Amino acid sequence: MSVQPWHQTVWHELVRRQQGSGLPHALLLTGLEGIGKHQLALYVAQWLLCLRDDAEPCGNCHSCQLWMAGTHPDFLLCQPEEGSRQIRIDAIRKVNDFLAQTPQISRCQVVSLRPVEVMNTNAANALLKTLEEPPGESFLLLETERFGSVLPTIRSRCQRLQLSPPGQAEALTWLQQHGFSTEVAEQALRMNHRAPLKALDWLTREQGTQQQRWFELLRQWSLGQIALQTVAEGWNKLELLDVTSWFYSVLSDCLKAKLGASPTQLVFADQVFQLLSCATLNPAKLITLQHKVQAVLGQLLSGGGNYNKQLLLESLLLDWQQIVQDSHRGEYA
Numbered sequence: 001m002s003v004q005p006w007h008q009t010v011w012h013e014l015v016r017r018q019q020g021s022g023l024p025h026a027l028l029l030t031g032l033e034g035i036g037k038h039q040l041a042l043y044v045a046q047w048l049l050c051l052r053d054d055a056e057p058c059g060n061c062h063s064c065q066l067w068m069a070g071t072h073p074d075f076l077l078c079q080p081e082e083g084s085r086q087i088r089i090d091a092i093r094k095v096n097d098f099l100a101q102t103p104q105i106s107r108c109q110v111v112s113l114r115p116v117e118v119m120n121t122n123a124a125n126a127l128l129k130t131l132e133e134p135p136g137e138s139f140l141l142l143e144t145e146r147f148g149s150v151l152p153t154i155r156s157r158c159q160r161l162q163l164s165p166p167g168q169a170e171a172l173t174w175l176q177q178h179g180f181s182t183e184v185a186e187q188a189l190r191m192n193h194r195a196p197l198k199a200l201d202w203l204t205r206e207q208g209t210q211q212q213r214w215f216e217l218l219r220q221w222s223l224g225q226i227a228l229q230t231v232a233e234g235w236n237k238l239e240l241l242d243v244t245s246w247f248y249s250v251l252s253d254c255l256k257a258k259l260g261a262s263p264t265q266l267v268f269a270d271q272v273f274q275l276l277s278c279a280t281l282n283p284a285k286l287i288t289l290q291h292k293v294q295a296v297l298g299q300l301l302s303g304g305g306n307y308n309k310q311l312l313l314e315s316l317l318l319d320w321q322q323i324v325q326d327s328h329r330g331e332y333a
């Protein structure tokens with residue numbers, strides 16, 4: 001975990017202040033959803049707890065190791081429980097009890113509380129005294145997307161840290177570095193209010209549904225329920241690199257499954273067992289097709305491969321159909 005590029009300035013300012021007069025005990029991080037408020041809060045928490053006095057968490061000390069294992073005894077995350085949209089007084093009592101103890105490993109204790117505005121009145125009241133005079137050496141890192149909805153009594157006891165989203169170019173570069181084309185990244189940012197983490201999440205899920213669509217076409221093709229042109233056109237709408245690498249993985253998985261690999265050793269376990277339940281696939285022919293797909297993949301990855309996409313996909317699909325049909329004719333048992 002690290003600080004997002006667009007939060008570097010804020011981060012360096014926090015470090016400078018902590019190394020100078022010290023950070024205030026209650027910080028309220030504000031800003032839009034999906035720009036990395038919580039990531040920053042967690043990074044600050046790890047750094048405050050770190051046993052070394054570096055300008056970033058060292059990653060090696062006992063504290064950092066416990067942090068990375070998710071078992072740091074001096075850190076508490078307070079957020080609505082699953083299925084609830086409120087932070088209730090019980091949760092705040094836990095925060096108060098936690099801070100009443102002394103740190104076990106680090107020099108301080110840290111609480112991350114999010115989102116602040118979902119505390120009901122009782123919970124907020126129970127937090128006021130802690131916010132005003134946190135016991136011992138402790139820090140409360142609060143987060144909100146709706147500063148206006150935070151009770152004035154809470155607001156007045158915290159120091160606000162306004163976090164901005166990155167500029168368009170920076171957000172684009174960041175998404176490209178996660179493997180998305182300019183066009184795709186631009187669309188994702190547009191659809192997610194320019195919030196890069198939200199856009200990335202959306203893209204990851206979108207990518208997941210594309211993969212499902214891709215496999216569904218292959219499954220129907222294997223069962224002879226759909227025309228070649230329909231499958232090839234469906235695949236043609238996807239990135240060729242995605243299609244070939246998914247297909248390569250499915251072929252490898254089919255082979256592994258035939259050699260007795262367990263589902264946990266496969267990338268597409270569920271899908272491959274679906275395919276194997278409708279056809280007995282000849283391993284030698286699978287290997288031949290796998291080599292063909294691998295060659296295409298190699299070309300694409302090295303920036304070459306001037307293919308006619310539709311023709312290439314049709315040819316791969318026909319090869320696959322051949323393997324499935326052979327198994328139905330009983331040529332391989």
Ligand SMILES: [Zn+2]
Pocket residue numbers: 050051052057058059060061062063064
């Ligand atoms: Zn450390």
